[in-house]
Amino acid sequence: MSPTKWDGPELIWRGKPSEAPSCSSVGLWPPLSHWGDDSVTYYAVGDFYSDLKPGGACPGCACTPPQCAMPEYLAYTVLELDDPRNRPGERCEADLYFGAFDGFETAGAWDGTCLRHDAVPAAPLATAFVHPSASAALCEPFTSPAGLDALVDTVWRVCGKSFSLERECDDSVERCMPAAPEGFRYCLTLLTEGEPYDEPTQCPPSYPERSQVFRYISGCDPCACTTVTPPECTVSLSRYRDPECNDLISTDTVFEPDEGGHWAMHGRTCLEMPAEGTVGGVSATAVTHREGACEVAGGDQVAEPQLEGRYVLCCEAAPGG
Incomplete structure (x- = not known):
């Protein structure tokens, strides 16, 4: 598979949903995507999920209030x-x-x-x-961490960081990336939905740890604020x-x-x-x-929850690994 299909590297934290740090708490920013024509309705689509629990229910939605900003x-x-x-x-x-x-x-x-x-x-x-x-004027939606604990074992928290590269880094981006915050690792992402999972997706040597994850939880109305x-x-x-x-x-x-x-x-x-x-x-x-x-909307269960939008992650080796 061509290495040009890989996206990233992204900064990703892996663990129990209720223990996931907010991006802002470690000096990073959350990836947000704007859907539709409503300028104040945003969907947070940055996280990945894995290890679905049987019989789980939709986790529910909440909003972060709009804040005063500089x-x-x-x-x-x-x-x-x-x-x-x-x-x-x-x-x-x-x-x-x-x-x-x-x-x-x-x-x-x-x-x-x-x-x-x-x-x-x-x-x-x-x-x-x-x-x-x-x-400053945005209400940002998020899924209930406690509800996610009952639905999946693992969330992969994706955060972003803006940084500039010196000219000598143009040919070696990885060499000049800033250090990841504690608990985070740099990972490459690859969308594999619709392709046979057994198709070769060998990870690059600098990102050796390979995992299958999912972008969406189906069966639940999307969260909106x-x-x-x-x-x-x-x-x-x-x-x-x-x-x-x-x-x-x-x-x-x-x-x-x-x-x-x-x-x-x-x-x-x-x-x-x-x-x-x-x-x-x-x-x-x-x-x-x-x-x-x-005002929060969405989160209602309309079908049995499933994980969809399959990706492959290739991550740096864990410290000491």
Whole structure:
């Protein structure tokens, strides 16, 4: 079988469903797939399963609530008009007629730690526009770990990690991959559904441990979640004169998102700019005033549960193995 058919390597944890770590708890991100036209309905399709127990029932569904998240980018809009309705520390109530646009995008997910800010708005007053991470307004579905314990012996938790490769790694990706978190191993995956399982699928030497696993649990309605109430959040934004964030200018509250879970285009927070017109660095802290709420659907049993979507995994040897 051609090695080009292998996908991965993926970071995978193997064990009892109720003991599986969340991806975020080990600094990784869960693989999610978006099905259909509903932008707030997502199905978590990352895990694999094996060792079905006889007589098991559908495990049931639950949702992780939408969370307040740090912004993906921050922008200053410099006000062109001096309007008395726009007061520092409050929402800018006047129409935004602006003559300059300064700001920056964060390099991926921002945790609020100090970032260099090269924009130099030359105005006494500006507005702050902070756009949160797209994941902030999502309710994410998951199957009940206790219910999975009664249905299967083993879950294969799949997590992702973003990392860049140096130029010298182009011809040897494995050599430059970051170390796997404790309990995780790198594995290659191969879809074999619809093909004879006895067709040769020899594992590469660096991934010698071969296992048959399954992607889906049939007989159960898929889990889905809809956001009923978005979280109510604010961001405390600190601005500094220096890029190392030592010389504080001020700390201001940037107001909560609108009903759609996005920071309002109008009614942005008015910020007083320093007299010298220089902002060298910024930091931020997210504050949750009200957690979001979700509505769960799916998980009903419509037939005897079965494992479907057959894959072959080839994993690194276990440490000490």
